[in-house]
Amino acid sequence: MIRINGGVCAAKGFKASGIHCGIRKNKEKKDLSLIFSELSASASAVYTTNLVKGAPLTVTKSHLQNGKAQAIICNSGNANTCNANGIEIAEKTCELLAKELNIPQDDVIVASTGVIGQKLDITPIAKNIPSLVKSLSKDGGDDASEGIMTTDTVKKEIAFEFEISGKTCRIGGIAKGSGMIHPDMATMLVFITTDVSISPEMLSKALKTDVSSTFNMVSVDGDTSTNDMVTVMANGMAGNDKIVEENEDFAIFMKALNSVTVYLCRAIASDGEGATKLLECTVSGAKTLADAKKIAKSVVCSSLLKAAMFGADANWGRILCAIGYSKADVDVSKIGVFLKSRAGKIEVCRDGSGVDFSEDEAKKILSENEIDIEINCGDGEYSSVAWGCDLTYDYVKINGDYRT
């Protein structure tokens, strides 16, 4: 598997575009994106479990009942959530786009991200759908990834090339996500495209399996968004034998999908609002997979640990504290903890108690921008990884005045 350029346009038959339509006041900022597949594609999605759901999610869910889609439209600057006429606006968006692309309305996936509870005017969207469609190109992945950004500071895109049954296949994805990141069965906005031939059922199975160990293991701030959605479209244009069961080809596809999702998880966490450091917590030796996950996620979610990482302070007691309240079944007296980065690796805790270490060395290790927290529970065979970021002044600044 090799990494290639092109993001969501890397796979055969996919084009994209991103423009400024006027939802945002800042004309420099793109706020409307489109991804289009020449052929109708198998499609699947997972959504936020937040009871308060963005209207676009309801519409997309209904459109994906047949496991097919051909286009994705997404605006930023307004979440279209807690709006009395939200569904109507989301449906109208699909209707207008479908007409312009000459595809069935229920082959459109619609998504929104931005402020919750502000009315969304259809006018700028309606007026600009023709130019959005006209701008579609094989080089448009970059623009599309820009159009879905909110407080993101960098675009998040990735693509890989691999082989299934002798055919060259490609998969690519884009993501937005910076704050309100604490997915539960879903995540922030992620759009993945591939030219692999796979049935909607197997595509859905692949996505759901993958998400549980990738996007559901990311946290920036403990807030589960109302608009989380990961979608994948597979248009079959690679020409491989269609994947319809859990065979070797499916395993290859799962691996390719996982390469995309892990990359995007790390990209989302390291671009967490205000973040200066990516935290990767690896738990091993847990009694069950569920225990390993609970511990890893609890650690990357601890505000206290996150603030300590910002300050490059090896306050490992906060790691033990977060393990202790994680509700995982764990024997504290067997826990070992290492801190690691490009600058080195130190042991800070053995058998649940502190070990002497050099504060200077610890400071050096924690001053890097990618920190690994390695926890061994010494009590089983299960492991898990979670991703998060540090808690900084800028998180407070960004969120103290987000709307204005």
Add this chain to the structure above:
Amino acid sequence: MIRINGGVCAAKGFKASGIHCGIRKNKEKKDLSLIFSELSASASAVYTTNLVKGAPLTVTKSHLQNGKAQAIICNSGNANTCNANGIEIAEKTCELLAKELNIPQDDVIVASTGVIGQKLDITPIAKNIPSLVKSLSKDGGDDASEGIMTTDTVKKEIAFEFEISGKTCRIGGIAKGSGMIHPDMATMLVFITTDVSISPEMLSKALKTDVSSTFNMVSVDGDTSTNDMVTVMANGMAGNDKIVEENEDFAIFMKALNSVTVYLCRAIASDGEGATKLLECTVSGAKTLADAKKIAKSVVCSSLLKAAMFGADANWGRILCAIGYSKADVDVSKIGVFLKSRAGKIEVCRDGSGVDFSEDEAKKILSENEIDIEINCGDGEYSSVAWGCDLTYDYVKINGDYRT
């Protein structure tokens, strides 16, 4: 019921003291506190549910098996948690104090607060127990409340006088708590004293009932401490008919206890690390008490909302978002939200959707230092209150470099 001075020394027969013994480097900062009852008292405690528990909690739990205690000793600056010889140190502390006070060793409650995972040297404690005991006085409540402070910026003490069966009774308490506040069945360090005559069983019942709607509804940062403990000692010196069942006297005592705990909850939340504002979230119209509690706590725990409150930004969508992921059984389309403070009250959400409001008025209301968030679920008869604080630059500052 009237508010009086004296804190933990307000009730008959209680004395206290607080000194600098040398656990902390800063000699200006008291780090060892003692509360003593002339007579052996009924005693009860609730503890953190964190699996990683401070050694003092284990020792205290065993000492309170008989429902009796006569003294409380507490150090700050070191949590005596994740220390290989922690239990030994905690036991030794009790032994030395018991000898000095000439009381049974298992009538001592021991507590610690501070950094987790640093070895605790018994020497400064052992050396200073005699002077700690010598300093005991009826005016020592203030010193004792100072000796348990960590990142707290203000002392937290309160006392009330009330009557049971014609006898004047008193109850008082002190608390420490500023960060790592997200109690689960317990809370930060809280020591309550009363001269009411009550059996250990009824005292325990009163405490457990009260805590579920008071200390368990406070959150500063979502981190459940390893050393949380609330204790209450009742020495019976008020001379009321001993409370041994759920009668009218018990109800009066519950009310007095609740006055102390609610005061301390609000004091802990408004002195949350870095906090500039106390948030009080009142949920009404919920289907069940559990739903009301889930919603209230989810809202005061949202990092995004906490940051918005710091910025006096009426971003009410984040309130709806937090309700949505609270796991409460709620009908989003019936939810109404008001924001309130000394400066006024505005409606921001009705039937789950936004209503127009004046941003200027909202700014004025949210610029106060006590903000009420009123949520009506419109779907039942249950209500609940939770307390929290805003998320500020100073929280990050304090926790980015706590140990050094």
